[in-house]
Amino acid sequence: MIMKEKFARWDILFLQYLKRDWKKIIIWVLGIGLFSSGFIPAFKELAKGQGLVGMYETMQNPAMISMVGPTPIDSAADYTLGAMYVHEMLLFCGLITMIVSLLHVVGHTRKEEDLGLTELVRSFQIGRQANSLATMAETVLINVLLAVVISVVMISFNADTITVEGSFLFGASIGAAGVLGAVLGLLFAQIMPNSSGATGVGLGLVGLLYMTRAGTDASNPDWSMINPMGWTYLTYPFTDNNWMPLVFVLIFSLVVIIISFVLEGSRDMGAGYLPEREGRAHAKSSLLSVQGLFARLNRGAIIGWFIGFLVMGAAYGSIYGDMQTFLQSNEVMQQMFTQADVSLEASFTSTIIMVMAVLVSILPIVIINKLFAEENRSQLSQIFSTKVSRTELFWASVGLAIFAGVLGTLLSVAGLGGTALSVMESDSSMGMADFFAAGFNLWPSVLFFTGLSALVIGWVPGAGKLVYVYLAYSFMLNYFGGIVDFPDWFLKTAIQDWLPQMPVESFDLPVFITITAISIVLMVIGYIGYKRRDMAEGA
Amino acid sequence: MTEVVKVEGVQKTFGKAKALSDVTFTVKAGEVVGFIGPNGSGKSTTIRILLGIIKRNAGNAEIFGKDVWKNSLEIHKRISYVPGDVTLWGGLTGGEIIDLFLKLHGGGDKERRDYLIERFELDPKKKAKSYSKGNRQKVGLIAALSVESDLYIFDEPTSGLDPLMESIFQEEVEKLKNAGKSILLSSHILSEVERLADKVVIIRQGEIVETGTLDELRYLTRSTVKMETNGDITAMAEVAGVFDFEQDGNKATFSAEQEHLNEILLAAGKLDVIKFDSSPPTLEDLFMRHYEG
Numbered sequence: 001m002i003m004k005e006k007f008a009r010w011d012i013l014f015l016q017y018l019k020r021d022w023k024k025i026i027i028w029v030l031g032i033g034l035f036s037s038g039f040i041p042a043f044k045e046l047a048k049g050q051g052l053v054g055m056y057e058t059m060q061n062p063a064m065i066s067m068v069g070p071t072p073i074d075s076a077a078d079y080t081l082g083a084m085y086v087h088e089m090l091l092f093c094g095l096i097t098m099i100v101s102l103l104h105v106v107g108h109t110r111k112e113e114d115l116g117l118t119e120l121v122r123s124f125q126i127g128r129q130a131n132s133l134a135t136m137a138e139t140v141l142i143n144v145l146l147a148v149v150i151s152v153v154m155i156s157f158n159a160d161t162i163t164v165e166g167s168f169l170f171g172a173s174i175g176a177a178g179v180l181g182a183v184l185g186l187l188f189a190q191i192m193p194n195s196s197g198a199t200g201v202g203l204g205l206v207g208l209l210y211m212t213r214a215g216t217d218a219s220n221p222d223w224s225m226i227n228p229m230g231w232t233y234l235t236y237p238f239t240d241n242n243w244m245p246l247v248f249v250l251i252f253s254l255v256v257i258i259i260s261f262v263l264e265g266s267r268d269m270g271a272g273y274l275p276e277r278e279g280r281a282h283a284k285s286s287l288l289s290v291q292g293l294f295a296r297l298n299r300g301a302i303i304g305w306f307i308g309f310l311v312m313g314a315a316y317g318s319i320y321g322d323m324q325t326f327l328q329s330n331e332v333m334q335q336m337f338t339q340a341d342v343s344l345e346a347s348f349t350s351t352i353i354m355v356m357a358v359l360v361s362i363l364p365i366v367i368i369n370k371l372f373a374e375e376n377r378s379q380l381s382q383i384f385s386t387k388v389s390r391t392e393l394f395w396a397s398v399g400l401a402i403f404a405g406v407l408g409t410l411l412s413v414a415g416l417g418g419t420a421l422s423v424m425e426s427d428s429s430m431g432m433a434d435f436f437a438a439g440f441n442l443w444p445s446v447l448f449f450t451g452l453s454a455l456v457i458g459w460v461p462g463a464g465k466l467v468y469v470y471l472a473y474s475f476m477l478n479y480f481g482g483i484v485d486f487p488d489w490f491l492k493t494a495i496q497d498w499l500p501q502m503p504v505e506s507f508d509l510p511v512f513i514t515i516t517a518i519s520i521v522l523m524v525i526g527y528i529g530y531k532r533r534d535m536a537e538g539a
Numbered sequence: 540m541t542e543v544v545k546v547e548g549v550q551k552t553f554g555k556a557k558a559l560s561d562v563t564f565t566v567k568a569g570e571v572v573g574f575i576g577p578n579g580s581g582k583s584t585t586i587r588i589l590l591g592i593i594k595r596n597a598g599n600a601e602i603f604g605k606d607v608w609k610n611s612l613e614i615h616k617r618i619s620y621v622p623g624d625v626t627l628w629g630g631l632t633g634g635e636i637i638d639l640f641l642k643l644h645g646g647g648d649k650e651r652r653d654y655l656i657e658r659f660e661l662d663p664k665k666k667a668k669s670y671s672k673g674n675r676q677k678v679g680l681i682a683a684l685s686v687e688s689d690l691y692i693f694d695e696p697t698s699g700l701d702p703l704m705e706s707i708f709q710e711e712v713e714k715l716k717n718a719g720k721s722i723l724l725s726s727h728i729l730s731e732v733e734r735l736a737d738k739v740v741i742i743r744q745g746e747i748v749e750t751g752t753l754d755e756l757r758y759l760t761r762s763t764v765k766m767e768t769n770g771d772i773t774a775m776a777e778v779a780g781v782f783d784f785e786q787d788g789n790k791a792t793f794s795a796e797q798e799h800l801n802e803i804l805l806a807a808g809k810l811d812v813i814k815f816d817s818s819p820p821t822l823e824d825l826f827m828r829h830y831e832g
Contacts, residue, residue, distance in 0.1 A: 036716030114668070192671065196629070281663045287635055288642035297628060378626045382679065385590045385620035385692075386643040387614050534593035 006265065008127035017108070018141075025142055028100060033149035037095040038172055040157045047081045049358045060317070066214035067315055068092065070221045072236045075372030082238025087172060094177030094232040095210065097146065101178040102202050105185035108135045110195040113270050115168050115500040122269070129264055132186065136257065137180040147175030155251055156375055159352035160229060168237035168481060169246075175230035176249040181206070183256040190263035193276040209476035228252055264366035290396045297374070298367050305363045309408050312359065313415020316352045320345060321423030345420075349438055351502040352416065357442035358475045360408040361449040364401035365471070369464040371397040376461075376536055382434055384535060394530045398454050398523055405446040413439030430503065444515035445496045451522030461536060541568045542604075543690050544589065544720040546689065549598035551584055551745075559745040564771070566690070566721050566738075571712070573736030574725040575751060575822075577830060582725045583623070583746040586694050589723075590620060598718035619688040621824045623695030623725075627667035633678045634663030640682035652685040658707055672699035684711055691715060691722045697731065709734060729822040739822070741829055748829055753822070760820040761794035762827060767805065767814040778806040 018025070046055065056079040058064065059071065069091040073079050109132050112118045118131060132141045151171035155164055184205060190197040209229040216223035216230075224230035231245035231252075286292050295302075371393065374380050380393070417435030421428065453467050474494035477486070491505065498515060500508045551559040559581045566572045576582050587593045588600055591611030600607045602614045627636055636658075641647025656663055659677045661814060667675065676699050683691065691712075697705045705728070710733055715722060726732050732739065741749040741757060760799035761782060766772065767790045775791060776784040780799020785792045795803050795817070807815065 196668070254831055276665070276669065278664045279635070279666050281632070281634040283635040283638035283642075284633075287631075288639055290643070293639060296631070299629075369699050376827060378622065378624065380618060380623070381590075381592065381622050382640060382682070384592050385615055385618065386640070387612050387616045387645060532594075534586075 004127070006129045007128045007133050008077065008130055009125060010127060010130035010133040010137070013121075013126065013277060014128055014137050015136055017138045021138070023136075025145075029146050029149055031415055032093065032097055032100070032174075033146055034404070035096075037150045037153035037171075038079075039089065040080055040114070040154060040159050040162060041096065043081060043085050043088075043335060044159060047084065050083060052076070052079050052081070055079070057089060059084075064318070066218045067422040069233050070217050070224075072240050080161040080238065081159060082163070082166055085162070086166075086237050086239070088235075090170065090173060090237070091233040094174050095206070095229075097143070097174050097179030098184075098206060098229075098232070099203065101143065101181035102185035103141055103199065104142075104183045105135055106195055106198045106202060108138075108184065110192075110198050114195045116268060129261060132189075132261065132264055136182060136186060140179055142180070143175040143178035145180060145412055147171035150174055151377075161238055163238060165241055169235055169237040169241055171236065172246055173232050173235045176246050177229075179253050180228055180232065180249060183253045183260070185254050186260045187263075188262050189506035190267065191273045193272040193274055195511050197272070205241075220253065230463070236358060243499060252462065272387065290383075290392050291400070294367075294371075294400050295398050298404075301370075302363065305366075305404075306411055309356070309360060309412040310415040313356065313412040313417075314419040315427075316356075316424055317416045317419025320420035320428075321346070345424075345428055345430050346503045349416075349430065349435065350504045351411070351418075353435075353438045354478050354496055354501070355475075356412045356416065356439070357409070358471060358478070360405060361410055361446045361471055362468070363408050364405045364446065364450040365453045365464075365467050367401040367404055368397055368450065368457055369467075372457050372461045372464055372536075380535070390531050394454075394458075394527050397449065398527075400448045402447065405450055409439050409443050409446060410436075412506040434503050434517075437507065441502040441507055441512070442499055444495060444519065445499060447519040448495045448515055451519035451526070454526035456526070458526030458533070461533075542566070543568050543570075543602065544723060545599070545601045545604075546585070546589070547584070547599040548598050549588060550596045551581075551588060551593070552596055557745060559588075559595075561746050563744065563747055564750055565608050566723050568721055569716075569719045570738060571716050571722040571724060571736050573732035573739045574723055574724075574742065575727075575729065575732060575739060575826060576742035578594075579744045582730055582742060583694055584745075585742070586620075586692060586723075586725065589692065590615075615691040618692060619644070619686055621676075621679040621683045621693045621694065623698050623720055624672075624813060625675045627670070627675055627678060629666060630665055632666055633670065633674070634659055636667060636681045637685070638662065641685055644686045644688075647686045652681065655681045655684055655711075658711075659704060659804055660664075673704065676700055680708060680711075684715075689720060690763040691720060693722070693724045693726070696724075697726070697728060697739045705731065723781065729826060733822045739825075741826070743829060749825075750824045757820055759798050760784030760825055761796050762795060762817050763792065763824075764795045764803070765792050765814070765816040766790070768779075768807075769811040769813060772810060774810065775803075778803055814832070 045051075047268060053076045056073070056076040059068070068088055071079070071083055071087040073083050112121075112131070121131060122128065122137070147168075148171065151167045154162055154167040154170060154313065185202050188202045188205075189195070192198040192201055206229070209227055213224045213227045213229050216227065221230075225245070228249070231248045235242050235245050238431070263273065287296055383393070384390075413435050416439075417432050420435070421430075421432060448465060449471060453464065456463050456467055474496060477491060477494040479494055495515070498511055500506060500511070547563050547567070549559055549562040561595050562585055563583065564572070564574075574582055574585075584593070588605050589602060591614070594608055598661060605613055607614060615693045627633075631639075636654075637652060638647075641652065659681060659718075661677045661681065665674075667678070670678070670700075676696065680696060683693075692765070693712075697708050700708065705725065709731060712722060712724070716735065722734060722735075724735060733753065738750070738752050738754065741746060762782050766775070769789065771788060772789050772791045775781060775793065776786070778799075779802050780796035781793045781803060782796070
């Protein structure tokens with residue numbers, strides 16, 4: 001009974017895992033589920049009047065297709081609410097689900113091996129591969145639940161063209177994306193030498209699949225059908241209702257699962273099939289300082305976010321071209337914007353720059369919170385006992401955060417402005433300098449969040465995450481401030497709202513200087529606290 | 540001898556919990572002081588106060604005659620520290636971390652580093668996340684032992700090391716001791732403290748309960764005597780200074796108080812002794828006496 005030996009008591013682990021993860025499962029299923037299905041009323045608003053036609057034209061832009069995927073519809077008249085919803089939401093929601101499932105599987109298989117948990121579990125009457133089977137069963141179950149929740153919520157809106165079959169296909173497509181992520185996670189958990197390698201290569205492959213499909217989608221979507229990621233959104237719910245790709249997902253997943261189990265069966269615990277890369281025996285001189293260490297520790301996050309900023313800027317920038325053609329062909333819209341005496345570009349830019357300033361603010365918060373995470377894990381205790389002072393630790397961290405804020409602003413604006421200017425065919429009223437002015441006009445708000453984090457880490461280090469809450473709050477306020485009529489004092493509780501919206505409004509030097517100064521004062525107050533308080537060494 | 544570490548009446552509370560209520564001891568120049576106590580007794584808290592990582596609520600604490608909180612940087616130039624649980628950055632290799640620590644301490648000896656890496660059999664090219672507990676500990680030890688310091692603070696430095704590595708550590712500490720360095724060694728491995736320490740400080744529930752050289756402490760404690768005679772051994776039970784008397788025919792085991800040793804020997808002399816075995820109290824006995832009583 002080899003099978004029994006391998007998977008003995010997996011059912012006990014399975015139930016145990018559901019019990020262990022129930023909170024995570026609820027957040028996961030409801031979070032992604034409602035996000036994927038809940039925007040139907042908002043899209044209904046969008047679809048009113050000429051909305052669908054306008055959106056169809058916008059979405060014909062190859063840049064947009066490379067981001068969100070193609071649509072099977074080839075005339076604006078057939079572009080229904082359902083078609084639009086799928087077009088804009090399905091790929092993205094599937095991508096998120098895929099990543100979450102992949103992380104979950106690696107986290108509960110290979111990561112537990114690395115942590116030594118598996119060793120303990122296997123010393124009981126538990127089969128060698130029972131853990132993998134239980135984790136996969138759990139993840140598949142979660143994705144089935146997710147698919148059902150999405151479908152049911154969509155049907156419940158009872159919206160025109162959101163059919164029952166289409167809703168189930170939409171949910172199933174997202175669930176299938178999750179299963180794909182899970183099997184890829186399981187596969188790399190066997191091949192790579194450790195869990196971070198498995199996560200890295202797994203996410204890398206997901207990124208690669210996304211990029212290749214961007215290329216094939218823009219040129220010929222048929223080619224995307226040989227891409228596993230393609231199977232998650234080429235089902236075209238509400239229009240073609242094509243279930244075939246999901247069959248491919250099923251077959252592919254079964255094959256990968258079998259390969260993974262065979263690979264797992266013939267490897268040692270804690271070992272992979274690829275050898276571990278040897279590191280340096282000695283440190284490069286760039287590492288040998290507090291600044292160097294922090295730069296190294298944050299390197300992955302900084303590079304990742306920087307690429308993100310650039311891509312995000314470029315993605316928004318690519319819309320400018322279509323905006324122009326769209327505007328030229330639409331007299332009503334043209335009138336609207338000429339009346340308001342601002343160009344469409346300028347108005348759009350001021351909104352987008354605000355969104356980007358909020359996103360750029362995340363990175364400095366990440367960097368400063370890292371200082372406390374390091375402290376809390378006692379990783380700094382040997383550094384505290386050298387001649388390195390707290391002053392150095394604090395300002396090295398804050399300095400890196402400020403630098404990341406400046407460069408982040410620069411990159412996102414460069415991506416936005418560069419792409420926008422290159423895609424706009426007719427002459428634009430805006431030049432590169434206008435983009436940079438608008439971007440750096442909001443830079444004090446980025447600095448403010450840096451200062452706020454520094455303040456928190458100095459006095460209430462456990463509350464570092466609260467800064468993100470305020471960031472999210474101010475984002476929402478700015479975002480919805482344009483739609484809903486909030487009183488002025490309420491809008492002013494968001495820091496970005498104090499700064500003028502360039503290029504629509506003009507630069508305000510006193511405000512710029514004041515917010516910069518306040519941010520610096522926050523940092524100094526934080527520094528005073530950091531010098532005085534006990535280090536929290538998990539004690 | 541000058542006092543390198545001087546701790547007087549130090550107190551520390553975390554919220555409402557009192558971690559240290561009265562800690563007083565000294566480490567003199569060239570002295571190795573063993574700092575022992577059970578888990579949660581306040582050893583690591585005391586050491587963190589000495590390092591200026593946390594701030595004491597009352598009392599005085601000085602290293603090299605300087606206040607440990609106000610002048611921590613001055614002090615840190617001349618000390619080395621190894622925590623009991625060395626946590627490292629998973630993405631960096633052992634070799635990179637050692638180099639970083641040497642640089643941040645200042646004045647590391649490259650040759651000595653390479654010698655220690657070889658002695659402790661550490662693979663410096665591996666990422667720290669793949670190290671076992673023992674290997675992480677080695678990284679901390681190599682970094683601390685490769686630099687020139689006047690005071691070495693070890694907080695259960697050998698936890699997770701195998702006995703072979705433990706004895707290499709002890710040899711290296713003996714070299715430091717012979718070179719006249721001061722060492723504060725907190726440890727659970729009492730044989731290690733017995734081998735290395737000139738003086739022992741015992742802490743219990745945040746309070747120092749015993750300080751002295753091993754000989755002094757031993758004098759306060761009873762030796763264990765095993766004895767066998769041809770005649771009736773029962774009479775020994777009545778001798779002053781004999782405790783915990785256990786008899787098995789003509790054999791007996793008891794504890795003997797050091798001050799009454801002479802009386803005990805005189806009484807034994809009368810009994811036609813075949814065998815007389817006296818073992819001095821081990822540190823473990825001392826330790827147990829403080830925590831069981």
